[in-house]
């Protein structure tokens with residue numbers, strides 16, 4: 001007897017296919033059911049227009065969500081950082097699997113590290129968040145770099161370095177890991193230098209809110225710590241009223257080991273973690289102005305607690321003028 005396959009809606013890009021394939025295998029493991037990939041082409045995949053003009057990376061998500069709502073597919077996998085902070089009532093994030101490396105990385109010519117780039121080096125990124133923090137670090141440390149706006153898929157971006165057009169590009173470690181190109185990284189950027197995008201490195205598995213059996217099955221893949229962490233990060237983004245192309249970084253993780261251990265708190269293995277640190281940054285893309293704050297407290301136990309944590313930090317950031325730094329559009 002053959003069991004009916006679960007249909008996984010996915011974009012056709014190499015990154016989307018890689019992460020959907022990995023989730024398909026994991027879902028097959030926990031459900032015992034075959035999983036079939038259903039390719040969905042989005043406007044964002046075919047258009048050469050500036051992503052900001054067609055509504056940011058949310059366009060990729062919309063087509064997948066439409067397919068879910070129409071019942072054409074049973075579930076979808078998103079890069080959490082590309083997911084708008086508003087959750088449609090008919091859909092639910094059934095699982096947020098354990099987060100991979102959240103860091104941004106540099107792929108530079110001649111195996112160069114960020115701080116070894118020569119004067120006038122041109123660094124490509126389409127992200128105002130990366131531009132803001134790279135330029136702020138450069139200003140503070142006497143580096144002379146120029147950030148250059150680029151777009152395109154991961155292979156295209158790396159191509160700019162290979163063909164000599166740029167000295168370096170900045171990408172997410174998680175994406176490179178998933179497509180098998182992590183070996184080309186020349187420098188892993190500390191999150192103290194470049195705070196990642198809210199949700200970076202995490203995936204979201206989404207399905208219809210009324211499919212209780214599927215929600216329960218997919219829930220096996222959920223990692224509660226990752227879920228509260230990304231919830232706090234996305235709450236910060238939402239409370240700043242910023243979109244996925246705004247110059248906003250956020251990361252919730254374990255506090256530095258020494259502090260909580262002295263107070264008898266966290267264990268690094270995640271089993272007895274009691275505290276979480278949430279960091280947020282907003283800056284102008286030229287790196288001249290920044291608001292960067294953090295808060296450390298008990299690990300939120302519910303969605304609402306995680307959401308409240310992000311909102312509290314956003315309120316403090318807004319009090320320090322964060323809103324005035326977000327006026328620029330992605331370009």
Ligand SMILES: NCc1[nH]cc(CCC(=O)O)c1CC(=O)O
Pocket residue numbers: 057079080081082154170171172173174175176199200201202
């Ligand atoms: N903006 C595109 C995007 N969306 C998700 C990833 C991969 C990393 C992740 O899952 O967080 C990437 C590529 C990148 O930023 O380098």
